[in-house]
Amino acid sequence: MTHGSAASDDASIAGDSWLATAQILIVDDELGMRNFLVRTLAPRCARVEAVGDTVAAGRLIEASHFDLIILDNILGGRTGLAWLAELRCDGLFTDVILITAFADLETAIEAVRAGAADFVLKPFRTKQILNAVVRCLDRAALRRENFVLRRQLTVPARTQAVERIVGTSPQMAAVRDLVLRAAPTRSTVLITGESGTAKEITARALHEQSPFADRPFVPVNCGAIAADIIESELFGHVKGAFTSAASSREGLFFYAQGGTLFLDEIAELPLAMQAKLLRVIEDRKVRPVGSDREIPIDVRLIAATNADLPERVADGRFRADLFYRLDVVRIHLPPLRERVEDIEPFTRMFMDQLSLQLALPPLPISMSVLQRFEAYPWPGNARELRNRIERALILGTFDEPGSSAPAEPRTDDLADVEKRHILRVLAACDGNRAEAARRLGVSRKTLDRKCAEWNAEPSADL
Known part of the structure; x- marks a missing residue:
């Protein structure tokens, strides 16, 4: 196939915006079919690999990420459907197009049950397979984008995040410069600063100024996810991995593939999860809960915290090795x-x-x-x-900063003074008890006990 015919075919294919960056694996034991698919896809995609059996395919899948697999159903001693079912049981969620010369209803039903994204009958024309590939890539991109949008509580402003890093001070000029220097790389970034200093906006700016700005930006608040489910949230799980796992599910690393995963409040990760995150950063692979297979990832990691991580390392509350892995490029946001x-x-x-x-x-x-x-x-x-x-x-008018709270009764009672002070600090931290405890110099457990005594809610308007 000539490049001229490729251009002609592309002109009739709609919605192929993801094709140019796609990484595709072809698994077919017929050399002629492999060569045809490589000639068709290689000029249009970022990377195309082709192998003749599932053993070789398995080695490639374990070594690197693929956006799509084109899989023949008849592969010598086994079927592609059987191998696909194994992949799904192991927690591999990559979309698969099944190609087959036998289009009976039973095979089609089995393909859907096994998790195939599309089904193409041999022999097929170039346009047919290209349309199937484009449909799968666009559908996968839309699924990731919808998932990210559902997780966001607020819609960010339409302006670019780098334009929202506001300030004429030398400190903020230095922050903007560092963002523009770090953005084109895949290096891990650690953003530090008090609550309310625009850490997520800075993370978004890093993503938007990167070469992969069209890929997902997935924000995660580590302090808002219960310790017993955070591993499943990040890495995904397979069916039956735990009592309530009625079906397999992708994790947040999967939805961030090719883009950026932003781990806010990283200091709140449990120690056991810190060890697993360290392994992911080192190996660039995740293991879904309940799976024996490690899945390669291609994700840029940005972490943020309002805590003093070196102090937490000294106290044994944060792993030193993880801190050094995260602290490749540090961006500190000074308080107002x-x-x-x-x-x-x-x-x-x-x-x-x-x-x-x-x-x-x-x-x-x-x-x-x-x-x-x-x-x-x-x-x-x-x-x-x-x-x-x-x-x-x-x-309709400005009042004095800090004057919106109702007037407090004057008292010298030590317990009342302590209560008012603690609740004021908690309010200033927007109900973030971990940050309030840090500012007060007490343990989180002590603060929780005090709030329970006073019936104080974290988000109360105090």
Whole structure:
């Protein structure tokens, strides 16, 4: 097949946006069919491998990631369907196109049950197999994108994340420069900084400025997933792996294939999970829960924390080897109180954004308002400032920072003073008890006990 005919065929194929970056494995024991598929796909795809049996295919699958497998059903001593069923039992979720010369209803039903994404009858024309490949790649991309969108609680602004790294201070100029330097690489990045300093926005900027910006960005809050299910959430599981595993399921690493996995609040990972994450970073493979097979991954990892990881390493609460693996490129986001010159651009940006969202006229930002804002320490950082602007728009006027809470009764009782102080810190941390405990210098267990005594909810408006 000539390159000219390839171009002609491509002109009649719609929606092949994922074809150029696809990595495809062909498994067929007929040399002529392998050569035909390689000639058809190689000029259009990033990588095409072709083998004649499932043993050789298994070695390739264990060594690297493939976006799609084209599998012949009759392979010498066994069927492609039997091998596909084994792959699914082992937790391999790569889409498979089954090709066969026998199109009886029973084979078609077995193909669906085994997990084939498409079914193509031999002999087929170039356009038929290309359309099947494009359908599978687009469907897989759409499935990942839908999964990511369902997990997001808020819709990010349409502007690029790098444009939302706001500030004229030298510190933020250095952050933007570091983002642009690190973005083109696949190196692991560790983002540090207090709550509300835009760690996720920085992670998104790294992804958006990378060569794989069209691939998924999957954010995960490690502190929000129960310890007993986080391994399954990250790595996936096979049917029957545990009591409630009624079917196999892909993990978040699978949905981030080719893109970025953002692990926020990485310090909250249990120690046992830290060891498994370290293994993934070193081997670039994940093992679904209940599977004996390790699946190669192609994922850029970004981690973030508001905790002091070296201190946690010293205390034995975070693995030193994992810390050093994560700390390849570190981006520290300074608190707002250390870059007062950034308060005005933040204030004006939030006023513009929120007035549009709330359909309310923007309030004039006077010099006296800016002076009050610049004198306030903003323990909740940019997130607290944004909330203050939203409150001002709704009320139609600015009040003093920190003055929205009801007046507290004056008392010298030590227990009351302690309670008010702890609840204020918890509110400043947006209910994040791990961060509040760190700021207070107490253990998380102590803080949980105090909150239980006072009937205090983490998200209470205090």
